[in-house]
Each structure stands twice: as C-alpha cells, then as structure tokens.
C-alpha cells in the first residue's frame with residue numbers, strides 16, 4: 487500500500503463543489519484583488535479567532551515581513567527567533583535588513599526556550615518571533631513575563647502561526663496573543679489556499695491601519711502614499727473566497743489530525759522514539775507528526791524501511807537555519823539542542839484525509855522495523 491505524506495488534492499476533492507462555487511463567484515464579480523471576498527475573510531476569521539483585526543496578504547512570509555515593518559524593524563535592528571523553523575521565518579527578518587538572533591529550543595517542546603531570550607536581548611532588539619512549529623504553541627505567556635522582567639515591553643512579540651492555525655493556549659487562539667500573528671494559507675497548511683495567501687492578526691487598531699497601508703504600496707487610500715516601505719502584498723479574491731469556504735472546516739480537520747496523532751502516540755509508545763512534548767495549557771492543531779529517533783543513522787534506516795513499504799516521510803528540517811549559507815550573519819551563542827534534534831527528527835504521514843488503514847500500515851511497518 488502506498489501512503490502519501492499529504493495528498494492535498496484528495497483533501498480539496500472532498501469540498502470541490504464549494505471551491506468551484508467560490509471561484510465562480512469571483513469570476514462573476516469582476517473584482518479580483520482586495521474586494522468583498524477579502525473583507526469577508528478578514529471578518530469571518532477575526533470572529534473565529536475571537537481576535538481584534540485581521541489583514542489579508544499574499545503569503546505567510548509577507549505576513550511576517552508586514553508585522554516586522556509595522557513594528558518598526560529596519561536595517562541594524564535585531565530580531566530574536568529560533569533556528570528550528572522553516573527558512574521563511576528567517577528570510578522575513580533578513581528582508582527588513584535586520585539581523586536574526588537565534589536562541590536554542592526547549593528539549594521537550596522543541597520550541598523557543600523563553601528563558602534564553604533575556605540573555606539575547608540588546609539595545610537593538612526590536613522583536614521576537616515565536617514560532618508555533620508543527621502545530622504546538624510556543625509559551626507566549628512565559629515570553630511576555632521574561633520580557634517584562636527584563637524591562638523590555640518595547641520588544642514586539644510576533645507569533646509565526648503558519649503551522650498552528652486553530653491551536654489554543656489557555657483557551658486563546660494562536661495568533662492573537664502577540665502584538666502580531668502571521669498566518670500562512672500555503673496549500674498544505676491547516677487551512678490551505680489553491681496558491682499563496684497569508685494574513686496578519688493585529689492586536690491594535692493602529693497596527694491594523696498601518697499593516698493595511700503597508701500591504702498596498704504604503705497607500706492610505708488610492709494614490710495617497712503616507713507610509714514608507716510599503717510593498718505589494720495583497721490577497722487575491724479567488725484565494726480569499728476559497729479560504730473563507732474552508733474556515734468552518736478548520737476544527738473538524740484539526741480534530742481528525744488530533745485523533746490520528748493520539749493513535750500514533752498510543753501505538754508507538756513502547757518504541758525507542760519520542761514525540762514533541764505539548765506546551766502546558768496548549769491544545770495543538772497538529773500540522774505535522776514529527777518523531778525523534780535515537781540518532782541520524784537510525785533515522786536513515788527507518789526512513790528507508792518505510793520508503794520500501796511505500797510510505798512517504800519527510801524531514802522538517804534537515805538543516806537548521808543558523809547552518810544555512812544564507813544566514814551566516816545571524817548571531818547566536820551555540821544551539822546544541824537545535825542541532826541535535828535536526829539529526830533525529832522525521833515526519834510521518836498526517837492529514838485530515840489519511841485513512842485508518844493507511845495509518846495502520848505506517849504503524850505496522852514501524853513496529854516491524856523494531857521487531858515488535
């Protein structure tokens with residue numbers, strides 16, 4: 487049996503009539519960028535998040551860039567984040583001219599270790615990007631306390647929510663806890679478009695006004711530019727309409743993935759591999775099922791064993807960002823946990839349309855690898 491890592495086409499087929507209707511609605515409207523569909527998405531998603539204000543944009547990367555620009559980040563500033571993330575988190579920092587400063591991850595949750603942030607602060611620190619990787623949430627409340635204790639409430643907290651739409655921390659939605667929350671609608675995300683898309687949640691009206699201007703050339707209104715550093719990062723109407731159709735399914739799809747994660751955790755519990763520890767108070771919205779093997783050799787062998795049985799796996803991410811050629815100018819004081827985890831992690835098939843039989847095949851093949 488072949489088990490794809492994530493068959494996005496299969497997921498979209500389950501709602502193809504809704505997607506078709508959404509596309510036809512835009513076609514017939516004759517308005518393709520920043521129109522009623524985008525406004526509707528911004529309203530519906532703000533309500534779903536129980537948030538303040540959402541601004542649609544072109545991608546998750548742009549959502550981070552717009553957040554950084556609105557926080558006043560520019561050349562010579564520093565932005566603290568983790569190296570255990572997707573490249574765009576760090577590329578966004580570099581796009582503003584700022585220097586990324588990496589801190590290590592917590593060995594249990596594999597996310598930003600907030601206790602290390604204070605030591606990384608300098609007079610140039612303008613923001614911290616807390617990445618909610620794989621669906622689990624970084625402990626934003628602890629981060630707020632650390633910045634408060636250091637007397638640095640001026641530092642903007644930006645949540646990178648690309649992989650955790652629908653997760654909560656103590657009942658509050660991911661993306662509304664920081665000053666900004668950057669969402670991605672990349673096709674494989676918890677809510678995926680049929681192309682690129684993103685959104686910024688702003689926790690104040692003034693930030694929301696600024697991000698709206700920044701995404702549209704810096705224009706306050708048509709042909710009046712007041713904000714420097716504006717870019718073109720508008721959400722097109724087709725993507726906005728599709729995302730709005732999908733939003734009511736977010737909880738159902740996340741619940742199915744949570745159920746599959748429970749099964750993986752239960753059935754693989756006695757094997758020499760570990761799962762990501764859940765942040766206290768967090769209900770994750772699993773985007774990836776990542777396991778950590780004992781070492782890279784074992785990972786390679788298991789990945790090969792699964793591949794021979796028709797099971798597709800991936801590694802998120804094989805090279806941490808501080809070891810990427812693009813980011814050698816970034817600052818850090820050693821990231822031993824990040825480096826160790828990059829050697830051990832492997833992602834198993836997970837999606838709302840993964841069947842019980844497919845998952846059973848994955849579990850059986852892993853068990854045979856360990857002679858169980």
Ligand SMILES: Cc1ncc(COP(=O)(O)O)c(C=O)c1O
Pocket residue numbers: 545546547548571572574575617619646648649670671672682683684
């Ligand atoms: C953690 C993280 N941040 C940011 C992004 C960027 O999102 P996009 O691909 O929509 O630009 C991604 C998507 O790959 C991601 O996984």
